[in-house]
Amino acid sequence: xxxxxxxxxxxxxxxxxxxxxxxxxxxxxxxxxxxxxxxxxxxxxxxxxxxxxxxxxxxxxxxxxxxxxxxxxxxxxxxxxxxxxxxxxxxxxxxxxxxxxxxxxxxxxxxxxxxxxxxxxxxxxxxxxxxxxxxxxxxxxxxxxxxxxxxxxxxxxxxxxxxxxxxxxxxxxxxxxxxxxxxxxxxxxxxxxxxxxxxxxxxxxxxxxxxxxxxxxxxxxxxxxxxxxxxxxxxxxxxxxxxxxxxxxxxxxxxxxxxxxxxxxxxxxxxx
Numbered sequence: 001x002x003x004x005x006x007x008x009x010x011x012x013x014x015x016x017x018x019x020x021x022x023x024x025x026x027x028x029x030x031x032x033x034x035x036x037x038x039x040x041x042x043x044x045x046x047x048x049x050x051x052x053x054x055x056x057x058x059x060x061x062x063x064x065x066x067x068x069x070x071x072x073x074x075x076x077x078x079x080x081x082x083x084x085x086x087x088x089x090x091x092x093x094x095x096x097x098x099x100x101x102x103x104x105x106x107x108x109x110x111x112x113x114x115x116x117x118x119x120x121x122x123x124x125x126x127x128x129x130x131x132x133x134x135x136x137x138x139x140x141x142x143x144x145x146x147x148x149x150x151x152x153x154x155x156x157x158x159x160x161x162x163x164x165x166x167x168x169x170x171x172x173x174x175x176x177x178x179x180x181x182x183x184x185x186x187x188x189x190x191x192x193x194x195x196x197x198x199x200x201x202x203x204x205x206x207x208x209x210x211x212x213x214x215x216x217x218x219x220x221x222x223x224x225x226x227x228x229x230x231x232x233x234x235x236x237x238x239x240x241x242x243x244x245x246x247x248x249x250x251x252x253x254x255x256x257x258x259x260x261x262x263x264x265x266x267x268x269x270x271x272x
Contacts, residue, residue, distance in 0.1 A: 011046050011087040013119065013141050013185040019046070019218070020207045026219025028209055029227065032058050032075045036224060037082030045086045047209075049221060050076040050117065052091040052151070057225045064150045065094045069107055076115035089143055090117040094151040097122055097131045104131035108140050121188065123149035125175025129182050136183045144179035146172050147213065148191035161212075163192045176200045176208075188221060189213040191238070212238035 009015070019026055028047035031037040032054045040048060054075050055067035069092070076090040090111055097104035108120055119141035122128055132142050147162045156162070163169040172192065179187055186207040189197045194214025201208040201217045210217035222239065225231045229244040259265035 010085060013087075016046070016087070016186060016207050020205075026207055026209060028219055028221035029224045030054075030221070031079050031082075031224055034078045034082040037079040037088075040224065041083045041086045046219070047221075048079055048083055048086045048088050049121065050079050050088065050090040050115075051121075051223065052093045053223050055093075057223060057231060063153055065153075067093050069093055069096045069110065073111055073114045076111065076117045080116040087118045088116075089119045089121050090115060091121050097135075098124070098128060098151075101131040101134045104128075105134040105138055108135040109138060112140055119143055119185065121145055123151045125171070126178055129178055132179065132182050132184065142184050144176070144184040144187040145190065146175055146179070146187060146192075147189045147197075150190075159191070161191050161193065163196055169193075169196050172196065173200060173203070176204060180204050180206050189217065191236075212236060 016026060026046050027044075028049055029040050029045055030049045030051040030053060031040050032050060037048060050072065052064040052067050052072060054072070055061040055064045058075070059067065059071075061067070072090060072093050076088065079090075080088050092104070092107055092111065096107035104122075111117060111120060120135065121143040122132060122135075123145040125144075125146055132144070135142055148156070148159065150159075153159065163172045169192075172189075173196075176187055176189075184206065186209060187200075187204070188209045188211065189200060190210075191212035194216060197208065197210050197213035198216025207218040209219040209221050211221045223231070223234075226234055226239050227242055229241045229246050230249070232246050256265070
């Protein structure tokens, strides 16, 4: 009698919690479309983030602010269709949850129903706790995001490292505990001092994922286009490029153009 092979274990909030307890690091990358999502999931990624960074890498905007809820739902739904194992976390975009908890829960429900994402990520601490609590009351898992929060870039006025001063560092720690108490299942810390991020990760029982936050946290996240070297304009200290797809893609397209113009493509084997 044949026995069906067990499929890949789906990553859930519970699995991520277990990974933290075991000291197993969490690997997270962004994806914005079906084809890339299939690839990163096949590689064994734990979490796929459908980031509002789609505004930058997919649409060419300077900041993440212009992307809409409808556009984020489109990207998230595309990713969900390509993923079998990884947890899919989708960003709620700027303007869909800040300052109005009723609108926040309506946005969250739309995202979950129309995209099929497993969880949502929201930027901010004390200022948005009411929105987070209302979203959680609807049974929707929430990942927090502290430190450099790109949706607030006009308030910061710079993309430089956050929480270097004692007052801001203390607020970040307080906000992290507040998010955990409210019920967030994990937190992303972006571009803050490594010692501060490590302190937060040790104090919290929920996973802490870093981007530009050092190695003392429970996992790491990067933008996939940066990590693969597709985007060459962005070179912060925390970015490690694992490939140079920019050069490979430009070279491949150049070869294609040359073959078309020289009538080398298609050859006899490549036509009917």
